[in-house]
Amino acid sequence: MRKRVYKLLSVSKTPGDLSWYVDAFIITLILLNVVAVILVSIESVRIEFGNYFLLFEYFSVVVFTIEYLLRLWTANLNPTYKKPIIGNIKYALTPLAIIDLLAVLPFFLPFFGVDLRLLRFLRVFRVFRLLKLARYMVALDLINRVISKKKEELVISFILTGFLLVVAATFMYYVENNAQPDKFSSIPETMWWGIITVTTVGYGDVYPITPLGRFLAGIIAIIGIGLVALPTGILAAGFSNELSQGQQKNQRCPTCGQLIRKK
Amino acid sequence: MRKRVYKLLSVSKTPGDLSWYVDAFIITLILLNVVAVILVSIESVRIEFGNYFLLFEYFSVVVFTIEYLLRLWTANLNPTYKKPIIGNIKYALTPLAIIDLLAVLPFFLPFFGVDLRLLRFLRVFRVFRLLKLARYMVALDLINRVISKKKEELVISFILTGFLLVVAATFMYYVENNAQPDKFSSIPETMWWGIITVTTVGYGDVYPITPLGRFLAGIIAIIGIGLVALPTGILAAGFSNELSQGQQKNQRCPTCGQLIRKK
Amino acid sequence: MRKRVYKLLSVSKTPGDLSWYVDAFIITLILLNVVAVILVSIESVRIEFGNYFLLFEYFSVVVFTIEYLLRLWTANLNPTYKKPIIGNIKYALTPLAIIDLLAVLPFFLPFFGVDLRLLRFLRVFRVFRLLKLARYMVALDLINRVISKKKEELVISFILTGFLLVVAATFMYYVENNAQPDKFSSIPETMWWGIITVTTVGYGDVYPITPLGRFLAGIIAIIGIGLVALPTGILAAGFSNELSQGQQKNQRCPTCGQLIRKK
Amino acid sequence: MRKRVYKLLSVSKTPGDLSWYVDAFIITLILLNVVAVILVSIESVRIEFGNYFLLFEYFSVVVFTIEYLLRLWTANLNPTYKKPIIGNIKYALTPLAIIDLLAVLPFFLPFFGVDLRLLRFLRVFRVFRLLKLARYMVALDLINRVISKKKEELVISFILTGFLLVVAATFMYYVENNAQPDKFSSIPETMWWGIITVTTVGYGDVYPITPLGRFLAGIIAIIGIGLVALPTGILAAGFSNELSQGQQKNQRCPTCGQLIRKK
Secondary structure (H helix, E strand, O other): OHHHHHHHHOOOOOOOOHHHHHHHHHHHHHHHHHHHHHHHOOHHHHHHHHHHHHHHHHHHHHHHHHHHHHHHHHHHHOHHHOOHHHHHHHHHOOHHHHHHHHOOHHHHHHHHOOOHHHHHHHHHHHHHHHHHHHHHOOHHHHHHHHHHHOHHHHHHHHHHHHHHHHHHHHHHHHHHOOOOOOOOOOHHHHHHHHHHHHOOOOOOOOOOOOHHHHHHHHHHHHHHHHHHHHHHHHHHHHHHHHHHHHHOOEEEOOOOOOEEEOO | OHHHHHHHHOOOOOOOOHHHHHHHHHHHHHHHHHHHHHHHOOHHHHHHHHHHHHHHHHHHHHHHHHHHHHHHHOHHHOHHHOOHHHHHHHHHOOHHHHHHHHOOHHHHHHHHOOOHHHHHHHHHHHHHHHHHHHHHOOHHHHHHHHHHHOHHHHHHHHHHHHHHHHHHHHHHHHHHOOOOOOOOOOHHHHHHHHHHHHOOOOOOOOOOOOHHHHHHHHHHHHHHHHHHHHHHHHHHHHHHHHHHHHHHOEEEOOOOOOEEEOO | OHHHHHHHHOOOOOOOOHHHHHHHHHHHHHHHHHHHHHHHOOHHHHHHHHHHHHHHHHHHHHHHHHHHHHHHHOHHHOHHHOOHHHHHHHHHOOHHHHHHHHOOHHHHHHHHOOOHHHHHHHHHHHHHHHHHHHHHOOHHHHHHHHHHHOHHHHHHHHHHHHHHHHHHHHHHHHHHOOOOOOOOOOHHHHHHHHHHHHOOOOOOOOOOOOHHHHHHHHHHHHHHHHHHHHHHHHHHHHHHHHHHHHHOOEEEOOOOOOEEEOO | OHHHHHHHHOOOOOOOOHHHHHHHHHHHHHHHHHHHHHHHOOHHHHHHHHHHHHHHHHHHHHHHHHHHHHHHHHHHHOHHHOOHHHHHHHHHOOHHHHHHHHOOHHHHHHHHOOOHHHHHHHHHHHHHHHHHHHHHOOHHHHHHHHHHHOHHHHHHHHHHHHHHHHHHHHHHHHHHOOOOOOOOOOHHHHHHHHHHHHOOOOOOOOOOOOHHHHHHHHHHHHHHHHHHHHHHHHHHHHHHHHHHHHHHOEEEOOOOOOEEEOO
């Protein structure tokens, strides 16, 4: 019995069998939940169809709770979490299990006497149901691989961006504070200008007006764009590399014409 | 007779013969049509020269209709659509034929009693005449090839962008809704902010004003830029690759100096 | 005599000789001219020091005119323009000679009875004196090489961008015209929105406000960014390639360890 | 004694020994200083906790001054600065030593009778304490290497960007000055528009309104984006290259399977 449940819940690779339909059902339910979160945020929809969405929410929570409990119960069948109770706890602490828990927890908190205000905020976490999809996405494997390979470059460029932001905001604060005390009121405030400039978003709500400030902004913009765009370039190269390696597995040597079989 | 028409309409590769002039005439007419659509949208031009543009429109529709009918009639001479009637229908359902039809259809709809309001909207489709150029553009082949080779990466980055947009808009909606209920009125509304931020367009019509919202926006901007820029990097690599392969076909081996003939 | 003048004016490669000082003098004068054009545009500077700038302008025009005439006179010594008069005319029609002429011509036009209004506009062309620097810039060679190698890709991406702009502006015009008749008043007007969106500049002076318009703008932004960024990626690859080829001239073969001497 | 101090102050590679704790202490103090500079810029914090921050400032200056003096004193132990007094002066002129001095100097200037107004401005330089971290950052080595390798490309693209900015601003000034004399009041003023457009920040405080100005802006935006993005592409390629070389040092030959030992 437990084995059958375990198999049903694990990701199926043969379309058409029962486990595949279970996957499809859960994926559909997750996507519908996200659609529901989006739609219910529109006031006119909330007023007219609020009750139906509430029913759907009850239904989803029931399904996801059962799913969570079954997964917890059958975790021992995975060799990694073999030991009866320690294994189950270990499984409960994996990222995927925590996501599953967070996806239903906000619903049950009022029963534990949690303040309603806090609760309103916790409803945001319903969007984490989207992350439940991670279990079914092969693409995430690829992304994980690329990011872990390029970790070093990414960390460096993030540190440098942080560096630049702090230096830029400090200078800008001292330069523009007198001219626009309301917009460049402190360094953290000025950082908002910095991040929006360096990412080239440029909303236009805050910008320097003094000549020195504009000169500084110009230099920061040019340097900053380079820094912010670095991770992109690095990631693009990483993705291209990773995906082309699969295609290059059977390639001919340019000198001798022999087939090269890379691992 | 039918053979001669077929030859005249097919894309000519020897400049100077009659079929080449037919191509040039149709291409010119298409470009003039686009210019006309653009010019006629200027009110002062519409008032003064409206009649001439209407005449030109009649003329174009006649030519394009004849072209469409002749292409349909001679389709059987193409081995792919050999069978008398089934072949013609098959041809009529190819993308190029549908574009040809859409380019003239809006003109004839009033005769079929279509509502005038809908018709006004259908005039937009006159711009599809531009797509008729697809038949003559070799560059599109290249683009097709690049996109189909990099399909996998492109799909992944679009899914991730969609993912990020939904998560970002949901969070932002809960964070900013209280402070700016008119601009962040619902999650779909907030998505407008999200897409304009993540693409770094940053019109400045909607932006967060709360500290938490600004912090979130900063993080989303940095992550989002990377995601949105990924397809660009991937496509640039693809184009570079595809075009340099043509040049590398006859390359000398760096070690032995022999000519390498890649497939 | 003519030979000595020719040698003095041609670009010197041995720093310290007279020809080198002539180069340095002309380059300095060009840069000072650009600085003068910039400074004289500031009203307070124009009022106070206008006369000095006028004197400097007279001096520059005299020098540049003499330089132009000498270059024209000595053109025959260049084997390409050997023939007495035809050679001089041929030289006068080269881009560098035309730039030299345009750099002084606006000054002499009033003597030929050119309207003063037109003349005011022609003063813009003083900025072309900057282009006189082209003669001395080795870097331009590199750029020329890269651009001519990647011509094909660049042309394709520009055609596609034009394509997208026309289609996007036409759709946007029909969608937003009713809601904002003043900002989306015609397709050419809407193209201003298109170009500012697709380049991600996003000034925020024009943006869609209808839901359909926003949806369209989102899609156009994502597609357009890719298209506009393509040439950048292509050029960056080209530059990287071109410059690394110089460094790779003496490289060891990865298989046999022998030195490879590329041409 | 001097030797022990020298060892304590030099960067330790074995975590856990005393020199390592000294490093950790200084790094922590630097980071806390930056946090202090940021926090004290918030008015409410300054009013309530100003005294504590002043105490912390006194403490930091004392520590950094002692550190600076000790470093200066022990500089002779570094073989590069061997000679008794000339060596110390030489060390004092290295970038790292100048940063160390600038990080404390503003504090001592009032004792030398420096004007208070200037002093207020000099407080900006407290942010240079952040640069003291340079001594401990391995990543900067990498960046130095990448930048020095790609110097040529970077210089070219900066020159070209400057070129474009001057030409663009001059043209735009002549085109838009009549329509918006307050925003395009001079060429330097117009350069603010230029840099914000070319970097695609696009705050929206200055933008052309005449048709010719908009046409020019569109062309400049497309060209400029390419130019500004060039260094980014070049740097990304450089980083990718530099970091992948470390991984490729011990690579197997694709044809023969032998280990290739690159220098």
